[in-house]
Amino acid sequence: MDYIDEKIHPINGITVHTVKTDQFKTLTLVLQMRAPLKRDTVTKRALLAYVLKSATAKSPSTKALQNRLDDLYGTTLSSQVQKRGNDHLISLFVHTANDRFLSGTSSLTEESIRLLAETLFQPHATDGAFDEKTVNKEKRALRKRIEATFDDKMLYANERLIDEMCKDEPYALHAYGYTEDIDSLTPKALYDYFQQALKEDEIDLYIVGDIDRDHILSIIERVFSFQGRSRLVHDFLFEPVHVTAPKVVKERQDVEQGKLNLGYRTNIVANDPLFYAAQVFNGLFGGFPHSKLFMNVREKASLAYYAASRYDSYKGIIIVMSGIECANYEKAVAIIKEQFQSLQDGAFTVTELDQTKALLKNAVLEALDNPFSLIEQLYRKVLIKDSGDLTAWLNGIEKVTPDEVKQVAGMTALDTIYFLQGQED
Amino acid sequence: MKTEYFERLQETVYRHVLDNGLTVCVLPKKGFHKTYATFTTQYGSIDNHFKPFYSEHWLQVPDGIAHFLEHKMFEQPDGTDVFQVFSRQGAESNAFTTFTRTSYLFSSTSHVEKNIETLLNFVQEPGFTEQSVEKEKGIIGQEIRMYNDNPDWRVYFGLIENLYHTHPVRVDIAGTVSSISHITKDLLLDCYRTFYHPSNMVLFVVGPVDPEKIIALVEANQQAKNYDDAPPIERRYPDEPKTAYQKESVLKMAVQTPKCMIGFKEGRVHREGGDLLRHELAVQILLEVMFGKSSENYQALVDEGLIDDSFSFEYTEEHEFGFSAVGGNTEDPDRLSERLLEIVRAAKSGALDEESLHRVRKKKIGSFLKALNSPEFIANQYTRYFFNKMNLFDTVSALEKLTADDLVTVLNDHFKEEAFSQCKVVKK
Incomplete structure (x- = not known):
């Protein structure tokens, strides 16, 4: 038996995943809608994600809906948009307490499922258009959300690096869309797109908690009343990008600390045989406090407080992030490049390899202790069409050899350096 | 050992005070994979004026010293970094400092007992040197600058600064680039000896563990260390008017x-x-x-x-x-x-x-x-x-x-x- 008791049920053209566990004091529902990342739908989808959770026909204002949620013992309804490789995901979340721990209620489970279904099947809309007031309110909120990235310099530097590095690739599109698209989105056009998404998106629904499967499934079958929808499965698409010469992009703003981000291409994605080795490579490079970046950029040279790397296995890239004194740019770039080179040369010890494997395994097991990260882990299999279980994942990491790590390092190349620096004195 | 059972929440806390004064709490979590443990001293950024351990004289220390000490505790007497040990034992480790507390922690899904011992041992044995204290100033300097560029952090601390006339809560937890320049190894040791006595600390362990075993393990670990009884810690804070400092x-x-x-x-x-x-x-x-x-x-x-x-x-x-x-x-x-x-x-x-x-x-x-x-x-x-x-x-x-x-x-x-x-x- 694997670590997770997941059952998969095709219902009304979507895929329902149930996980029965008494580990949590809550019931968690996550609905994932997946479509290709495209310039002409990215802003629509971002707006749609928030319009859906903003009001329903039954609770037609934020206040009415929030009153209802508070009454359901602080049940939360939220949404988010994300990109995964070339895909754009809309996620809707409902999180509620388990009735068992409350006196005076026994309907939270059913109410929560109904509420989530309501966002899709009884939205606040009439005559084929969303409620205008709701749409306008969410348009303004979306604009604010997009603009907020500029004010968070870490996020901003990361976004700018991807802008430059992945120009002309769908991945450069911003998950939250573009302010210039917002004005032209009408309540009618948005509703039309919504109907299209309900038909064409790949849809998965996750339910995690101490559930009675039969009971839950019978409710879902009734309330998630998709009409004439056939179950869609999108392929995981990936096209490698080969680097010719690294780009350097510098920008100035009135900041105290320089943000130095470097983008590397591995071209190794989650369904690649070298995926596990790529995880280990990133772990050795900058994934942990024992990694080369932390030990050398921070501990040895005292150049930074944070110096880390992150592997995006849906896109096959590794991003290095650090915050440094602007004057130390050359020094920091040199040290980061040296660390990368040392991995290409195979200069890492068995201890470092073992530490990295231990922490990668630990991270995956820890993720099981939070319903949202558990669902994210399960959904990864849907995204890359992988049927492997957690044991396979743990074994995959364990079996990585030093040669495979060297092979990954050899395939990896620096694509872009982005530096956000302070104003000249 | 004291047991507190909370029927409605279906949670039990096992609490035990050791001879040296350390409070150990364990909350078993069925079905969980990870164990999360914090080792916390009741000592934070506001505790900047106190009588050091066995001293009659009040000492005013530079702003940001509690947080600085948190950073330096990760260095072991042999010069290595305790992160390395935790990584070998499959644990993620970290620490944080608040206005009133400093917490050291790990989480792991294996080697839990070894990790608890590592946590106790590294926090109970400072290993920093004058040289390494100087070196840390560059790292913390960047941490301070990172927060200085964060408008959410700035507006929040700006508000606290406006509310308080003189109370140290108005100073950023990490101090300033200038205040940390005055921190020395000896000052850090004064703080360490005063505030890291077991009687001022709590170990909390939550995860799929056997409480009795954990408490016995901690007891054995602590018995092997010699702590003198500590007198109560004397701390001083300025008198703060009820009004806001500025509007x-x-x-x-x-x-x-x-x-x-x-x-x-x-x-x-x-x-x-x-x-x-x-x-x-x-x-x-x-x-x-x-x-x-x-x-x-x-x-x-x-x-x-x-x-x-x-x-x-x-x-x-x-x-x-x-x-x-x-x-x-x-x-x-x-x-x-x-x-x-x-x-x-x-x-x-x-x-x-x-x-x-x-x-x-x-x-x-x-x-x-x-x-x-x-x-x-x-x-x-x-x-x-x-x-x-x-x-x-x-x-x-x-x-x-x-x-x-x-x-x-x-x-x-x-x-x-x-x-x-x-x-x-x-x-x-």
Whole structure:
């Protein structure tokens, strides 16, 4: 038996995943809608994600809906948009307490499922258009959300690096869309797109908690009343990008600390045989406090407080992030490049390899202790069409050899350096 | 060993005080994979004036020293970094410093007993040198600069700075680049010896563990170390007037959207136990009633274009200080500040709506249950409550017992205009 008791049920053209566990004091529902990342739908989808959770026909204002949620013992309804490789995901979340721990209620489970279904099947809309007031309110909120990235310099530097590095690739599109698209989105056009998404998106629904499967499934079958929808499965698409010469992009703003981000291409994605080795490579490079970046950029040279790397296995890239004194740019770039080179040369010890494997395994097991990260882990299999279980994942990491790590390092190349620096004195 | 069983929440805490004074708490979590442990001293950024261990003389230390010490504890006597040991044992480790606490922690899904020993041992044996203390100044300097560029952090600390005249809570936890330049190895050791005695510390372990085994392990570990009995720690804080230090400040930063945060300084300090628990819950409920998403006010502020999703509110209270903070991004910081103050005034002159009280109470009970999914929440909050002589698991019953009358009293006491201030961040 694997670590997770997941059952998969095709219902009304979507895929329902149930996980029965008494580990949590809550019931968690996550609905994932997946479509290709495209310039002409990215802003629509971002707006749609928030319009859906903003009001329903039954609770037609934020206040009415929030009153209802508070009454359901602080049940939360939220949404988010994300990109995964070339895909754009809309996620809707409902999180509620388990009735068992409350006196005076026994309907939270059913109410929560109904509420989530309501966002899709009884939205606040009439005559084929969303409620205008709701749409306008969410348009303004979306604009604010997009603009907020500029004010968070870490996020901003990361976004700018991807802008430059992945120009002309769908991945450069911003998950939250573009302010210039917002004005032209009408309540009618948005509703039309919504109907299209309900038909064409790949849809998965996750339910995690101490559930009675039969009971839950019978409710879902009734309330998630998709009409004439056939179950869609999108392929995981990936096209490698080969680097010719690294780009350097510098920008100035009135900041105290320089943000130095470097983008590397591995071209190794989650369904690649070298995926596990790529995880280990990133772990050795900058994934942990024992990694080369932390030990050398921070501990040895005292150049930074944070110096880390992150592997995006849906896109096959590794991003290095650090915050440094602007004057130390050359020094920091040199040290980061040296660390990368040392991995290409195979200069890492068995201890470092073992530490990295231990922490990668630990991270995956820890993720099981939070319903949202558990669902994210399960959904990864849907995204890359992988049927492997957690044991396979743990074994995959364990079996990585030093040669495979060297092979990954050899395939990896620096694509872009982005530096956000302070104003000249 | 003391056992506290909370039937409704189906949680049990095993608590034991060792001979050297260390309090050990274990909360077994069935079905979980990871064990999360915190080792916390009741010592934070505000404790900058005290009598060092076995000294008759008061000592004033540089701002940011508690946080600096937290960084340096990771260095072991042989010069290596304890992160390396934790990694070998499959554990993620970290630490954080607040106004009143310093916590060291790990989480791991294997080698739990070894990791607990490593946690205890590294925090109980400083290994830093004069040289390594100097080197850390570069790293912490960058940490300070990172926060200096973060407008949310700046507006929050700007507010606290406005509320307090002299109390050290008004200084950033990490100190300033200038204040940390005065930190030396000897000063760090003075702080260490004074505040890291086991009797001033709590170990909290939560995960799929056997409490008796864990407590026995910790007991054996501690018995092998020689600690003298410690006299009570003497700390000194300045007398803080009840009024706000200044009404307003404006910071100019490289932002696109301005920010505004308003707040009130709590006039009565030194609450503890049930008194503190009731008080902080009451302020939190009042904030929710006045500014929560289900309030008329929230809807109005959104409709007026004054707030967005970043809008939030919170209340912080510890033995020596307390303050509320409300705000977020806004196109018009002046107008938002006026409106927020108006809402508070209206609440004070009107009657408390029993129905919204009832709803908010339900929401808070449900939110508390959700939080109990998180081992991090349990360990960190239980420890905080414990230092303040409260019990985390009394939250639900305390929420149920709060009456409308209690809230009206708190509304009039906490939200006083003389204790009001605001901080704004605007585009440079």
